[in-house]
Amino acid sequence: QSVLTQPPSVSGAPGQRVTISCTGSSSNIGAGYDVHWYQQLPGTAPKLLIYGNTNRPSGVPDRFSGSKSGTSASLAITGLQPEVEADYYCLSYDSSLSGYVFGTGTKVTVL
Amino acid sequence: QVQLVQSGAEVKKPGASVKISCKASGYTFTSYALHWVRQAPGQGLEWMGWMNGGNGNTKFSQKFQGRVTVTRDTSASTVYMELSGLRSDDTAMYYCARELSGGGGSWGRLGSWGQGTLVIVSS
DSSP: OOSBBOOSEEEEOTTOOEEEEEEOOTTTGGGTOOEEEEEEOTTSOOEEEEBTTTBOOTTOOTTEEEEEETTEEEEEEOSOOGGGOEEEEEEEEETTTTEEEEBOOEEEEEO | OOEEEEOOOEEEOTTOOEEEEEEEESSOGGGSOEEEEEEOTTOOEEEEEEEOTTTOOEEEOTTTTTTEEEEEEGGGTEEEEEEOSOOGGGOEEEEEEEESSOSSOOOSOEEEEOOOEEEEEOO
């Protein structure tokens, strides 16, 4: 069981906006450690989507955005299109575990 | 361009060890940290550990300490991850992933990934 909790699934109609939460604690997100987000399309390796809470690597469209507050972080996806159907994971450092932890993962479905 | 090419799939018996390679190209090998991540079938991602690109020091998840060894051959720009005492629940896809930023240290920004190596543990 991960220390970073995400909703198992979120869905939305094409064009809509969805958000994915990543809830942690005072030993990880709440301690100030950065949150990074990864997208995993079916059958492929994960891809870095957001790093350092809010930053997009080169090539990632601006429909993806990240935020962080307190012991939680969020990933927002706007203008939903079928190509964003994937699993999404947050990642942060946990001081009590002395290592990194992934969130439980969220499957995004475009209705 | 940055490439991480991993070794091929493995089938092992319980109790055996497996050694996976991750060959890097397209960048200065010793300037970037490398992480190992695994994913059991139908499950989420699990961080295993990382190696400092500069000094080769390693740090592992408490779950794998004592069972995992990560080494490197800088002349071949290759990192090796060996997992011992294999159990059926070690059946997973194993990925190596490089930090987005250089300096050798770790920030969890895994910007480039290998294609994955499937390890099946079965009697």
